[in-house]
Amino acid sequence: MNFEGLFWALQVMAGLGLLIAAIAAVRFKNLVSAVIAMAVFSLILSLEFYILQAPDVAIAEAGVGACLTTAMYLLAIKKTTDEEVIE
Amino acid sequence: MTIDGMFMWAMILLLFSATLTLIRLLAGPTIPDRAVALDSMTTTTAGAMVAYGVITRQAVFIDVALVYAVLSYIATLYIARYLVKKRVGIACECEGEGT
Numbered sequence: 001m002n003f004e005g006l007f008w009a010l011q012v013m014a015g016l017g018l019l020i021a022a023i024a025a026v027r028f029k030n031l032v033s034a035v036i037a038m039a040v041f042s043l044i045l046s047l048e049f050y051i052l053q054a055p056d057v058a059i060a061e062a063g064v065g066a067c068l069t070t071a072m073y074l075l076a077i078k079k080t081t082d083e084e085v086i087e
Numbered sequence: 088m089t090i091d092g093m094f095m096w097a098m099i100l101l102l103f104s105a106t107l108t109l110i111r112l113l114a115g116p117t118i119p120d121r122a123v124a125l126d127s128m129t130t131t132t133a134g135a136m137v138a139y140g141v142i143t144r145q146a147v148f149i150d151v152a153l154v155y156a157v158l159s160y161i162a163t164l165y166i167a168r169y170l171v172k173k174r175v176g177i178a179c180e181c182e183g184e185g186t
Binding site: 013033037051066070071075 | 155
């Protein structure tokens with residue numbers, strides 16, 4: 001196996017993983033599960049930036065997506081309800 | 088088999104196990120299942136990032152895996168604090184009520 005084939009296979013796998021994680025984050029009814037799916041989305045997006053030879057953007061995405069977004073969404077959910085309310 | 092081929096197969100196996108934990112995360116019935124699956128997937132992907140940095144021989148790529156491993160710990164910590172606050176997964180409610 002050469003390196004170019006691995007590169008393209010990684011691109012396709014990262015794209016499919018992004019799609020699956022985004023659909024899961026939209027479709028989950030429990031809000032904590034949706035936040036966990038968004039953390040997975042941020043992880044795969046960081047891996048995608050990493051594959052595309054941009055490690056500084058990947059570090060920024062790791063800081064914002066893994067730490068800040070998850071913590072702030074969970075602090076907000078802790079003060080409200082954790083099930084999706086349909087009007 | 089060369090050293091690069093070995094690291095390449097190691098990275099492929101790590102990403103395959105990350106895919107398996109992604110399936111566990113999508114199908115997990117409870118929230119602690121999904122939290123543990125997220126932690127496992129982050130650790131496995133950080134290992135795959137280190138293997139990719141070894142393959143491409145760029146030392147700056149190791150820093151991304153370091154930063155992600157440290158910050159995902161904080162995310163897992165917040166999820167665990169939320170689960171403790173909501174008393175999710177506690178089998179018996181009769182102990183520790185008066186504290």
